[in-house]
Amino acid sequence: MVLVSSPRVLLTGFPGFLGSALLERLLDRGDGPIACLVQPRYRELAERRAAEIADGDGEIHLYEGDITEPGLGLGDTELGSVTELYHLAAVYDLAVDADLAEAVNVRGTEHVLDVAEDLDVDRFQYVSTCYVSGRYDGIFTEAHLDEGQQFNNHYERTKFEAEQLVQQRMAEGLPTTIYRPAIVVGDSETGETAKYDGPYYILRLVLAQPAVCSVLTTLPGSADSELNVVPRDFVVDAIAALSRREETVDEVYQLCDPTPLSVPAFVDAVADAIGHRVLSPPVPKPLTKRMMRTLAGRGWPAEPATVDYFDHPTRYACPNTRRALTDTDIECPPVESYMDTLVDFLRENPDVRAEAMR
Template sequence: MSEQSRDPTVFLTGFPGFLGSALLERLLERGDEPVVCLIQPQYRSQAETRAETLRQRLELPSDSIQLLEGDITEPDLECGDALEGLSSVHTCYHLAAVYDLAIDLGLAEAVNVRGTDHVLDAAETLDVERFQYVSTCYVSGRYDGVFTESHLEEGQSFNNYYEATKYRAEVLVQERMEAGLPATIYRPAIVVGDSETGETGKYDGPYYLLRLLLEQPRACSLTVSLPGSNDTELNVVPRDFVIDAIAHLSARDDTVGEVYQLCDPTPLTIPRFVDVLASAMDHRVCSVPTPKSVAGPLLGALERVGLPAEPATIDYFDHPTRYACPNTQRALAGTGIECPPFESYVDELVAFVRENPVIGSDAMV
């Protein structure tokens, strides 16, 4: 980080990622600056370009966004003496994580678990007044039932290493909270693009289904359905709802020590989700009943021939968990911030994918 004229007050990880960039803009809009963003060296050019775009759009001085190269997988965030120079920081937002359903255990452990532990250490070293942590609803794993903000350690199994390591990371955060760290935890469901513009940073999760259907003829597009999927809910939320909620809740003193699930309180079932996508795409979609033991290898075969498919997504076609957010609903009551129904913004998601076919699905690591 180069010499700056003002000392930063906010420390942010996860920039220039999709959620991190949107949250940074919101923090700057409300006057929470200067912000120092921990970035990986390989993303410096992208971070510099995005930071300059934000500065110009918001007409802010050059030191409003400060970039600090580091690595959350290393002790002291690999910042050396620079970390000690951030004593002016009073709030830490930790968003950096690897979101990839097919991630291997070693990388998931390094980034999601040890990385979070290292950021917690840094926050305690800096004696921050607030620690804002972005977790995920899927710390639930395959919990059989309704999972709320009061649930965490339930003896659950997990679909993949992403879920398992995000669970372990939140356990670390909650342990520090119990020891006195003034923290707030946010658990988004499956985050998709902006509800107004459809914009997204990468095509993962439900986008595999959307893009696979778009690759097929309008007259007849095929997908699979698993036994029991008729009752399975797919809980998706648009980016702007997540950012609106975090920005609002993080500014309140009464949210310290709380957990907020940022989910859709009335999500669609898998069959209904497919029907809504089909209508938005103007495709006739046929869901073929398929045993799970066949569906996974089938998606793997499609992936190998270059089609947009991810075998790991099949676990969400019979995911047993339903999500509720009573704490979030109480906290946001009267604010006008609520998750819009998927039907209200699906057209924007589909239009964005059609207009931007080359966006990838790789996680930032």
């Protein structure tokens, strides 16, 4: 790939699901050339995606490295021209073990922050998650972070700790914008996704059963719990719009559905889209997790870690985001409006991987 000029933007998380879409959007608006930090094991995939996005015109520079290493493992690579850094790389896996989550999500973010300060960037753009909330009991907004909450898993805990680090550097003067997506699923127009996790376990479990009667257990209290799902295109559109504004520096934006479905209503939407009759008998949480482990051990599309989100006590609000996007046509579509699209993509692409990329 010919390097025609020095990169102005450094992006982590390519060739991941969100990173690939955001890279394309940034190039479309003229932010190139863009340097992408790529793990060696994803080099071939990154080259293919870069060629698809930029058509070999030199707008994408691929540098092998790893956020788990000080200096991102870049050695003497010269990035002095970089003035903006987008940090998306993380382990997006509800069942991730503690050591890996700590190394990537916490220490990795610390290393990226150090590089941002060494480069003296004009802007640090950080993708967090709404689920820094843990199991906060109530409405969680952009103004909340450390509320003494408990966490469902190591993913949530380490993303919380990582955002604490980011907010600390922001308070110390690093110009920063923080984005907290809810549960990200495929594109609302095409259904495209890079992995089947989170809510996709619900879709895949229903699809794997007979249409005349599929069974998906429910938990006590699930009727009062929301499943906050957002499509990739909304998340990328919002980040692209907010990241180019000066007034969004030192702000936090939750990219969530302001009117999400309850867990039972989400299951009903899945059943309607798939065309199955779904029965949801109430089963205690410990037994449901045990059943999920058994199903997973027998090769079914089941993940016990998802069960914690069937009685999740937190509701998400996004006043900052709604206010900032009020003069745009960017808004989160209701999940019912694109559930058919997600199901169609799943049916047509059953072999998309389930494991996380970091």
